[in-house]
Amino acid sequence: MEKPATIKDIAKRLNISLSTVSRALRNASDVNPDTKKAVMALSEELNYQPNKLALSLRQKQTHTIGVIVPNLDYVLSLMVRGIDEVALEAGFTVMVCQSNESFGREILNTRRLLESLVDGFIISVSSESKSFDHFKKIQERNLPVVVFDRVTPHLTAPSVRIDNEEGGFVATEHLIEQGYRRIAVLAGPENLGVSNSRMDGYLNALKKHKIKKDPALIVHCDFNQDYAYFATLELLAMKKRPDAIFTISDRMAIGAMLAIKKKGLRMPEDIGLVGFNNEPVTSLVTPSISSVDMPSFELGKVAAKLFIETMHNKENMDHEEKVLKPKLIIRESSQKLPIKK
Amino acid sequence: MEKPATIKDIAKRLNISLSTVSRALRNASDVNPDTKKAVMALSEELNYQPNKLALSLRQKQTHTIGVIVPNLDYVLSLMVRGIDEVALEAGFTVMVCQSNESFGREILNTRRLLESLVDGFIISVSSESKSFDHFKKIQERNLPVVVFDRVTPHLTAPSVRIDNEEGGFVATEHLIEQGYRRIAVLAGPENLGVSNSRMDGYLNALKKHKIKKDPALIVHCDFNQDYAYFATLELLAMKKRPDAIFTISDRMAIGAMLAIKKKGLRMPEDIGLVGFNNEPVTSLVTPSISSVDMPSFELGKVAAKLFIETMHNKENMDHEEKVLKPKLIIRESSQKLPIKK
DNA sequence: TTTAATTCCGGCAACGTTACCGGCAACCAT
DNA sequence: ATGGTTGCCGGTAACGTTGCCGGAATTAAA
Structure with missing residues (x-):
């Protein structure tokens, strides 16, 4: 229980190859039901947890969404909770960064999240931002971007906002x-x-x-x-x-x-x-x-749904624009x- | 600019080995000043950013702190900002998870953060929690843990709280x-x-x-x-x-x-x-x-400092206990x- | 009985990075 | 000239995982 168990440990203990263990643990096709059972049992016993880092490195996906917000006041934190709920459901983790309404921090956060290899962004722009080059750099890398709440015509991306x-x-x-x-x-x-x-x-x-x-x-x-x-x-x-x-x-x-x-x-x-x-x-x-x-919470949920849709559909959704009603x-x-x- | 540049790209373009590039980029010892300059220049040009995943995988450190809080009300979000500030300064990223005062969520979040291979934890326990086995599992893995604000005698770890x-x-x-x-x-x-x-x-x-x-x-x-x-x-x-x-x-x-x-x-x-x-x-x-x-913000800062200290000092700091004064x-x-x- | 198909498995390479080791020069002192 | 030091560099393995390929064994079909 000291060091987390790896596939290698399981393979060694069962005298089978890494590949077989790997397949047994997920595909389940192309593998004998008995060995599969054995692998499952042992992985349970060793409390095996796949190493996310290795996985992400391999398949070039972190299952993480970068969320950039100007602050976390009442409304925005509700929205973020909405995003979080939907994202988690879909197997994503969200990383939230506040720009504190500062243009410089916004650029810095974008850089940081890009370094962390997030799979895409959900953004509410800071009130100070007049240039949007840092966001365009994201799009040049072909990462999906969704804008919410504070939208801007200078950025062509799917968006959600209220009326x-x-x-x-x-x-x-x-x-x-x-x-x-x-x-x-x-x-x-x-x-x-x-x-x-x-x-x-x-x-x-x-x-x-x-x-x-x-x-x-x-x-x-x-x-x-x-x-x-x-x-x-x-x-x-x-x-x-x-x-x-x-x-x-x-x-x-x-x-x-x-x-x-x-x-x-x-x-x-x-x-x-x-x-x-x-x-x-x-x-x-x-x-x-x-x-x-x-409807802040709802708006966050819609933003996350839109993100996931954008990520999966190759088609251009840049002009998708959802508008919710205030009261x-x-x-x-x-x-x-x-x-x- | 499509795909991020790697060390390999730099090595190929300069006709030198991966190892040399790697060394040039950080140690700077054991490498000719000229080649170093060349590497630096090219890495600048290609906008090279080291791949964090690979780095973490290699050196078994993610430079990430898992923060578990029961909620993000006014006081706790201030504390988290304090944590964030100090952590960032020290080169750490923080991942915040709310348990919504729920015992089950707390366990789930602990698992999730553990899966994300955080380097340690800063925790404020949920009001519902009566068992602390999930936190003890963290300590069994020899990961540093600091408890803040809501401390509990059932968990021996360095702590910060107010009086x-x-x-x-x-x-x-x-x-x-x-x-x-x-x-x-x-x-x-x-x-x-x-x-x-x-x-x-x-x-x-x-x-x-x-x-x-x-x-x-x-x-x-x-x-x-x-x-x-x-x-x-x-x-x-x-x-x-x-x-x-x-x-x-x-x-x-x-x-x-x-x-x-x-x-x-x-x-x-x-x-x-x-x-x-x-x-x-x-x-x-x-x-x-x-x-x-x-002094919520201050308390968060102290928590993060304590964490970093705990992480570096091998000595047992489990009985370190800081107490701040209210007013x-x-x-x-x-x-x-x-x-x- | 031969051929073809199926089932199951292992080996290899790769993701991007660094630690370690060893080697080739060039230099210095003997 | 010999040996030792130093400066610089490349190769290899490893972190944990999966995709691809090829192959052995078994079964089904001809």
């Missing part, structure tokens, strides 16, 4: 229906697709309800509670301050909430607030915060009118 | 100093060492201040918000209800808070509340919740008296 535009739309329309008219939006970095799509939804809702867009009410800031806090303070200091805020993440919604409280304003009476992601904390704070829920959860922070019967 | 007794003590003493007298404790499962130590601290504080222990005020329940919610409701329904609650985790504190609010009681006036872990959410809810902070963070939920000058 962010729809999410932005329902959040904004809900605020309008509640009677809010000067609706501000706290968006993320300017080059982040996810953020822009949600903003598009916001703009569409305004247009549909004939509310004029006010550039002063559109604020880009970092994806971060503190930045959102200060941005909100500035918004509230305007002469004609907004009467509602839609933030494209719950982290930012929390920052906004703190700023609103700091100013002594009440939600939903003085000001409405809707976030995005439906993190558990939104239901715990006072007042509870309305938020757009997304608005209404809570106290935006519920100004009594609930209709 | 849970101290944590329970300061939390309870703080409540006593604020004037609370009937202090209940919401503890975790009965066999969980961490929980019991915190309870011991609670008991010590009572004893020091000559408050009689009341078994009715000691409640064991699952490590979980919902259970804590219902347990608190029951506590509050007592004829002589407690005037303060100490929960051994913040998750449980949140559950308790919801129950207290549900009953229409005020914090800190009617009832005091102190949690454990200092999760960010404790400062966001209303009222904000006092909590015992632990009480006082917030609204327990601040009944005005702050002293």
Whole structure:
């Protein structure tokens, strides 16, 4: 039990060749039932476990998927769990690397995973990334790549995401229906697709309800509670301050909430607030915060399924694009009118 | 750029032997400076990356640490980040597996990591685990093991943890100093060492201040918000209800808070509340919740350092035991008296 | 009885790497 | 010149596994 048993040990003990043992252990064809039984019995007894390294080296497959994410916040860790579940089921191991939203780390992680000889990648791009050469290098090696959540047009690969535009739309329309008219939006970095799509939804809702867009009410800031806090303070200091805020993440919604409280304003009476992601904390704070829920776990599962499909099908699936629907959860922070019967 | 370059490719192109290339690439001794330069140049050009699989197979080391955790909540993910940071620095990759507090999964994960030929383990045991044979199997293979956070006397291995007794003590003493007298404790499962130590601290504080222990005020329940919610409701329904609650985790504190609010009681006036872990959410809810902070990130770093030390030193470090100090963070939920000058 | 088919098995090479050993020069000191 | 040292290099085996090929033994078919 000291050193793990190998095929060689079994062969020696049974006085048969390595090849026979190897075949007995998997194919089972081309091998006498009796010897097969003997091999099985002994391998059981010695607690034989095939050496993964040797196997991978031989057949040039590690059965490992490299997953690159910008961070592991609530939503992304749910997605990763979804990926994990499906991947495990299919016999894959996943290696998760966080880029911490940093472009440099993203490149480094890609390199590392490539060195580890993963069989392919499932990627959510960092908000900082403007170049995508490191990902293209993966594709040059003919390794399958799937992009999820944070997709980008600069990378042609199968993708899964939620309908962010729809999410932005329902959040904004809900605020309008509640009677809010000067609706501000706290968006993320300017080059982040996810953020822009949600903003598009916001703009569409305004247009549909004939509310004029006010550039002063559109604020880009970092994806971060503190930045959102200060941005909100500035918004509230305007002469004609907004009467509602839609933030494209719950982290930012929390920052906004703190700023609103700091100013002594009440939600939903003085000001409405809707976030995005439906993190558990939104239901715990006072007042509870309305938020757009997304099927994160499911999205992860779909990403992994898509990956496996891509891996097996030689055909080009680069233009496969799955889109899941978000859902608005209404809570106290935006519920100004009594609930209709 | 299709297939990764190997040592063989370099050797062929330079008309020298594999061995020479191999030596040139690392030892640098026993090889002519000129050939070395040539090898380096070509390896750069071909973008040569040593094949980790072959390397590991050869030298029977994967430079990988298996990390087993019961879950990835706020505290544990911080610890894992600490582990990761130190491990990476030392040239190790970490593979993290969650057991979801399940004994079966823990065994499965151990097996999986063992199959992946990790060089050793850093473990925080699941709350469900009562047997530790699967961990002992690791030690039989002479692989280094370090236990962190959730330690257990049933496993002799170097360990890192915080002083849970101290944590329970300061939390309870703080409540006593604020004037609370009937202090209940919401503890975790009965066999969980961490929980019991915190309870011991609670008991010590009572004893020091000559408050009689009341078994009715000691409640064991699952490590979980919902259970804590219902347990608190029951506590509050007592004829002589407690005037303060100490929960051994913040998750449980949140559950308790919801129950207290549900009953229409005020914090800190009617009832005091102190949690454990200092999760960010404790400062966001209303009222904000006092909590015992632990140096999680640091603890993870220490665990990894201890692992590396254990790996290198042949000497028996099994009785090395590091203990870090927790710190009480006082917030609204327990601040009944005005702050002293 | 010969031929053909079937069943079962062992040998060899290969995946990419390094450890070890031995050998050929060239140099130095005797 | 002899012997010993040093610098540099190549060959071989090994890590644990599997794929391919060929061959022996047995059975079936002609």
